Amino acid sequence: MEEEQKKQILKTYFGYDTFRPGQEEIIDQILSGRDVLAVMPTGAGKSLCYQIPALLMPGTAVIVSPLISLMMDQVKALNEAGVHAAYINSSLTESQTARALELAKAGRYKLIYVAPERLETPRFLDFACHAHLSMITVDEAHCISQWGQDFRPSYVRISSFIRQLPVRPVVSAFTATATEKVREDILSSLGLVRPYETVTGFDRPNLYFEVQKGGSKKERIRRYLAEHSSQSGIVYCATRKGVDELYLYLENAGFSVSRYHAGMSPEARKASQEDFIYDRGRVIIATNAFGMGIDKSNVRFVLHYNMPQSMEHYYQEAGRAGRDGEPAECILFYSPQDTMIGRLLLESKEVEQDYTEEERRMIREQDMERLRKMEGYCTTTGCLRSYILRYFGEQAEDGCGSCGNCLAEIxxxxxxxxxxxxxxxxxxxxxxxxxxxxxxxxxxxxxxxxxxxxxxxxxxxxxxxxxxxxxxxxxxxxxxxxxxxxxxxxxxxxxxxxxxxxxxxxxxxxxxxxxxxKEEKAEEGKGKSRKAGASGRRPAQAADLTESQQELFEEMRKLRMRLAGKRKIPPYMVASDKTLRDLCVRMPRTQEELLDVNGMGEKKVKQYGEAFLELILTKGV
The missing domain is CATH 1.10.10.10 (Winged helix-like DNA-binding domain superfamily/Winged helix DNA-binding domain)
Known part of the structure; x- marks a missing residue:
């Protein structure tokens, strides 16, 4: 019976017919009452691994999440899919928090997302001690480790919160990037009991990786954006100054871009983020302060203007491309000066005063070692995909045959x-x-x-x-x-x-x-593009569309934008690019046939099915 219920929930609420690799095993372990530590790459569907058990288990699941934007997006997406969920964070007033917890205690919500800082407040602790909690899930669990790339002291106190509960529920922890040392830290700090551990594999076959060197970075990025003008993407810079300079350069070149960094006002940051999420602006230039809470599925490229400080940061940021499983490109523009910038940023980084001098020294050394490994990625002539997988402790072939290095002339x-x-x-x-x-x-x-x-x-x-x-x-x-x-x-x-x-x-x-x-000489200012990263060199091709299907796909995108505007939600919550592409290939004529389309669950068919069918009947061939 449970087997049928899992599949039914997967299809009804999320629109999928089958689980992705590793998902079902994790779900089964949680449902059996066992603690779990799962490392799954961005885009592998880790959220379903705790959302589906939460819907099947009696009571309310508490999801600890590090960013307000992340939990707000996930709650909005769940409610759109027909799942009752709420969040507790600093964006709510005291009365709103009290009301949300009151409804949660009454069993209104199956999932309640909470910032780690809120866990031990008297109000939330009172709720947790009197409610029926089905599970505690720690998302972005690498934040719990001082060796993780985004360490947050508030995460260390999660175990204290769990110990104060009258009945210990199942505890699960999820992260996209964690080396073996970080995984050991997570297990120890959370006190997981007889946990099921799994690393589902770090490979993202739909992502194309490339490192470009030499020439003007700004000019290379300008040409790339000109060639991908209809696509949505992120350009990361190491510093606020870098963001501002590239933003002005591209704006003066006639591109409609937005920017995001911690030096901007909260209102300006929010406006930029919403323009990007709602597809009002296709490209955003940002520091690494942007993106951790972004669940936008149709990001087709992530460009790095500078080398990040670690492979963990790079893979997490690059992994924001192609979350829908469709081909996407991750290109890093490298110069030796990036290493110097990285060192300066690490030297100015503040280390927690609670640590001993020896611990601070070890953290600094670990940071420098990460920087060296990142530089190794940028300078290797070997397979880039293999380099990434080996860094995270995974066996890898010597060549993938589809990254920038494997395709380059050596x-x-x-x-x-x-x-x-x-x-x-x-x-x-x-x-x-x-x-x-x-x-x-x-x-x-x-x-x-x-x-x-x-x-x-x-x-x-x-x-x-x-x-x-x-x-x-x-x-x-x-x-x-x-x-x-x-x-x-x-x-x-x-x-x-x-x-x-x-x-x-x-x-x-x-x-x-x-x-x-062998670097191909770029002709500055003449619009001549390097072949690397061009269509046809990706590891996996999107389903080929005929000319008429491509025209219908563009009409579908416009319709998606209108439907999202009416409901005041991001377009990707209506349908991903992968769903639109599948609609163009399958050309469903009835609501029953719509249910066969990837990503179209019952709730979405009821909400948007009629509009999609009408477009297919009027524009389809």
Missing amino acids: EQMDVSEAAADVVRCVRDCGQRFGQSMIAGTLLGENTGRIRDRSMDKSPSYGKQSKLGKARMQDVIRAMVERGYLRQTKDKYMLLKLTERSEELLEEGAESFIISYK
């Missing part, structure tokens, strides 16, 4: 002489400097830093002046990767010799080869 260069010179330079200077100083010395740069430290007197000075800065840096990075050098874990990242260093100086030593992408 060239090789014998740099044995340069590598040997690097060893000599590091040795001669007493292993006192980092990559920038060693590279500058070998290139013969005439800078104040080099003269002040007398490196212009080094025997190695200018020995590799013809190699070029980019290749010199490639050589040093490759030496670190292969164990011929190591970097200290502090902020100075000094280069040190290893047991293998001398091998490069031995007569008859094996050639030291580096591989690098």
Whole structure:
């Protein structure tokens, strides 16, 4: 019976016929009364894993969520689907909070979302101790770990809240990005009992990954937006200043873009966010302050103007593309200066005063190590998808055949002489400097830093002046990767010799080869686009539409916008791009046939079915 109920809820409220990989197993474990820790990539459908058990279990599920916008969107989407849900956070007045908890205690809501800071307030604790709670779910559970990329002290106190409950309900924890150390922290901090642990796989086959180097980043982004003018996307910048500069550049170039960062007024941020969510503006330029609470399904691209500070941040931000399962592109525009910006941001980052000096030192070292791994992603010539999966501890093939690196033309260069010179330079200077100083010395740069430290007197000075800065840096990075050098874990990242260093100086030593992408020269200002990232190079293609179906798809998007406007909800809550595409392919003629369309549940068919059918009958072929 439970099996039928699961499938019925999946179809009736969410419009899907089958579960995605891993979802049903997690749901079954929760329904059996077992605690759960699930790591599922953004877009894999983790919210259904706790929403469906909440609908099947007696009582009310409490969902701990870190951002107001995140819980408001999820509650709005649930109510649209016909599920009674509410939220408790600082956006409500005292009387509104009291009313919501009163209704929850009376059994009105199956799910109640709450900010972690609200859990131990007397009012919420009183509700929790007297209500029938079916489950406590901790969303974005990586926030509980000091090793997680978005650590929040309020998350640590969730276990205290659970201990104060007269009856301990099932506890489940979900996150999209968590290394093994973070997973261990979550298990320990929450005190999960005999938990079912699962990592459903970090791969997002519908996402295309690419790193672009060289040339003007602004011009590259301008061309990309011009080529994808009908699509919705996010452009991330590392700093507020970067957001403002790129926003003005694109606005002056004639693009309709919005911006978002913490330096703007709350009203301006809210207006920008709503323009993006409601499809009034297709592109938003933002810092990483934007996006954690955005459940917009039809984001077709995420561009990074700067390198993020960690793989966790990058994969979470890039993962906001293609949540509907349709192809989307994630392109990072890299320059070596990004690493310097990342270091400066980490050095200015405030660490909790509650930590001991040793703990603060470890956190700083962990942050620097993350930054190095992120730089490795940007500079590798290997498969980008494999790099991501291995970072998160997953086995991966050597090449996916569909990322920017796998599709690029790779060239090789014998740099044995340069590598040997690097060893000599590091040795001669007493292993006192980092990559920038060693590279500058070998290139013969005439800078104040080099003269002040007398490196212009080094025997190695200018020995590799013809190699070029980019290749010199490639050589040093490759030496670190292969164990011929190591970097200290502090902020100075000094280069040190290893047991293998001398091998490069031995007569008859094996050639030291580096591989690098052959970069296509972009013609600035002439509108000539690089092929990388263009249609046809994606890992998975959207269902091909005929010309007439594509025209109907555009009409569907306009109708979706009108329907959403009437209900004052974001367009993606009416139907995802994937649903619209399926409508154009299936061409249903009745409400029964509409139920076969991906994402069309009974509630949506009742609300919007007539309008979609009318459009198909009048515009369809």
